Amino acid sequence: xxxxxxxxxxxxxxxxxxxxxxxxxxxxxxxxxxxxxxxxxxxxxxxxxxxxxxxxxxxxxxxxxxxxxxxxxxxxxxxxxxxxxxxxxxxxxxxxxxxxxxxxxxxxxxxxxxxxxxxxxxxxxxxxxxxxxxxxxxxxxxxxxxxxxxxxxxxxxxxxxxxxxxxxxxxxxxxxxxxxxxxxxxxxxxxxxxxxxxxxxxxxxxxxxxxxxxxxxxxxxxxxxxxxxxxxxxxxxxxxxxxxxxxxxxxxxxxxxxxxxxxxxxxxxxxxxxxxxxxxxx
Amino acid sequence: xxxxxxxxxxxxxxxxxxxxxxxxxxxxxxxxxxxxxxxxxxxxxxxxxxxxxxxxxxxxxxxxxxxxxxxxxxxxxxxxxxxxxxxxxxxxxxxxxxxxxxxxxxxxxxxxxxxxxxxxxxxxxxxxxxxxxxxxxxxxxxxxxxxxxxxxxxxxxxxxxxxxxxxxxxxxxxxxxxxxxxxxxxxxxxxxxxxxxxxxxxxxxxxxxxxxxxxxxxxxxxxxxxxxxxxxxxxxxxxxxxxxxxxxxxxxxxxxxxxxxxxxxxxxxxxxxxxxxxxxxx
Numbered sequence: 001x002x003x004x005x006x007x008x009x010x011x012x013x014x015x016x017x018x019x020x021x022x023x024x025x026x027x028x029x030x031x032x033x034x035x036x037x038x039x040x041x042x043x044x045x046x047x048x049x050x051x052x053x054x055x056x057x058x059x060x061x062x063x064x065x066x067x068x069x070x071x072x073x074x075x076x077x078x079x080x081x082x083x084x085x086x087x088x089x090x091x092x093x094x095x096x097x098x099x100x101x102x103x104x105x106x107x108x109x110x111x112x113x114x115x116x117x118x119x120x121x122x123x124x125x126x127x128x129x130x131x132x133x134x135x136x137x138x139x140x141x142x143x144x145x146x147x148x149x150x151x152x153x154x155x156x157x158x159x160x161x162x163x164x165x166x167x168x169x170x171x172x173x174x175x176x177x178x179x180x181x182x183x184x185x186x187x188x189x190x191x192x193x194x195x196x197x198x199x200x201x202x203x204x205x206x207x208x209x210x211x212x213x214x215x216x217x218x219x220x221x222x223x224x225x226x227x228x229x230x231x232x233x234x235x236x237x238x239x240x241x242x243x244x245x246x247x248x249x250x251x252x253x254x255x256x257x258x259x260x261x262x263x264x265x266x267x268x269x270x271x272x273x274x275x276x277x278x279x280x281x282x
Numbered sequence: 283x284x285x286x287x288x289x290x291x292x293x294x295x296x297x298x299x300x301x302x303x304x305x306x307x308x309x310x311x312x313x314x315x316x317x318x319x320x321x322x323x324x325x326x327x328x329x330x331x332x333x334x335x336x337x338x339x340x341x342x343x344x345x346x347x348x349x350x351x352x353x354x355x356x357x358x359x360x361x362x363x364x365x366x367x368x369x370x371x372x373x374x375x376x377x378x379x380x381x382x383x384x385x386x387x388x389x390x391x392x393x394x395x396x397x398x399x400x401x402x403x404x405x406x407x408x409x410x411x412x413x414x415x416x417x418x419x420x421x422x423x424x425x426x427x428x429x430x431x432x433x434x435x436x437x438x439x440x441x442x443x444x445x446x447x448x449x450x451x452x453x454x455x456x457x458x459x460x461x462x463x464x465x466x467x468x469x470x471x472x473x474x475x476x477x478x479x480x481x482x483x484x485x486x487x488x489x490x491x492x493x494x495x496x497x498x499x500x501x502x503x504x505x506x507x508x509x510x511x512x513x514x515x516x517x518x519x520x521x522x523x524x525x526x527x528x529x530x531x532x533x534x535x536x537x538x539x540x541x542x543x544x545x546x547x548x549x550x551x552x553x554x555x556x557x558x559x560x561x562x563x564x
Binding site: 115119120121122123126153154155157158159164165168191192193194215217218219220221222223233234235236 | 397401402403404405408435436437439440441446447450473474475476497499500501502503504505515516517518
């Protein structure tokens, strides 16, 4: 009887290890108030969260920082800076870096933004992103914040993120020291790419954060709010786990799911189903 | 005064050359009856069309073939075969090849299909597509039909087409003689890829057909019927023209636009705006 018991204990340990890496990304329960979310996470034994700039600004930056600190929560990432097609990108991104530092997070997720209005110059927009990150990297480094370039699915290339592939993100990141500029591995955005797993496995410390969401169809209008909880769609999550493991990434694993149906449910319920989904893919 | 006249004549000649390469893809006016579409094209001086299997079957294959032949129209492609996740893919694709041959078209557009129900094995699905094309190529060759693998935008990888990139399509095509298996260049599906233009420019006779549609946002639910007429979106059409020109492609140029708003308009009006859009991007 000792073997089954030992196996069971082993499973529990692994499960516990994985659970300790879980981070609840605030957008998954978009309508949950910050105070309620922090209390809900503490009650559920979750000690890592990813925050978004807008709700943090609404609650107040210093108040938010105190709230999560007093609750013993670690902020795994702040989402998100970038949007370099906007005129005030430089100032806004420096503010985002300051906010990340104030929240005590080491990682600022960066979504590059789309084409300027009326532009067809995708290559030019991509060059601008690389230049912009080059201008921000020293400021981020001084603040102790890693810029985590997030390649978004190519369906967002026009209006949200001109950085569409792992290769593009890595090519920019590699112009800087690894601690300054890294890449966000988000299963939702990368799963279609037949070359990405082997590249992630070789990415080493360039992986700044690992985020889970699943691909489900049909896509809703606007293609923003139809993502699935891990396990609900067709992404081979275990293949991604293997790839980030091979890379040596041992950091937090965020579940970040934008889903209109999920947002209608009470926050604590969203956290519970998120935890169940998370456990299911390990 | 002779120089302006000469320039004007030159423009007219170029415009005429481009116009002579125009092919009206039937899906652009999805609800236009086949007889009316053929008559409308003849009246507009358009002598090339791309047909779809479903309306051809509805009108009757032999009748459709006679209709377009008697009208003096060339069928540039038949759309579309593939969908290799379905159980009857082998027989259905052989029928599609027969249909293409009966219509006198040399090119059958091939959309691979998505993942089998419940599957997460994207790599496996892609291997199956390569195998399936290998089994069909000899039959297509005997019928004088080129299989034109169409890489679809990665947003269709789950449910419509697991071949998401130019590289994947070319890797399969290159296992066969160029006349047997080629690739479809569709601006809508490929525009986001920062490596694609240089690859198209080197693709030579692998380019089986060149199709135009523009990327406009926001995407509608289901992401199928929100494509733009050439010039209405953010695709740099001239960069694509340059690339196919460099490759030596001198074949037909189809406008293939799936757009719910366009479908509501009378067919002849759709053809007119399509021609205007086509001329605008040359």
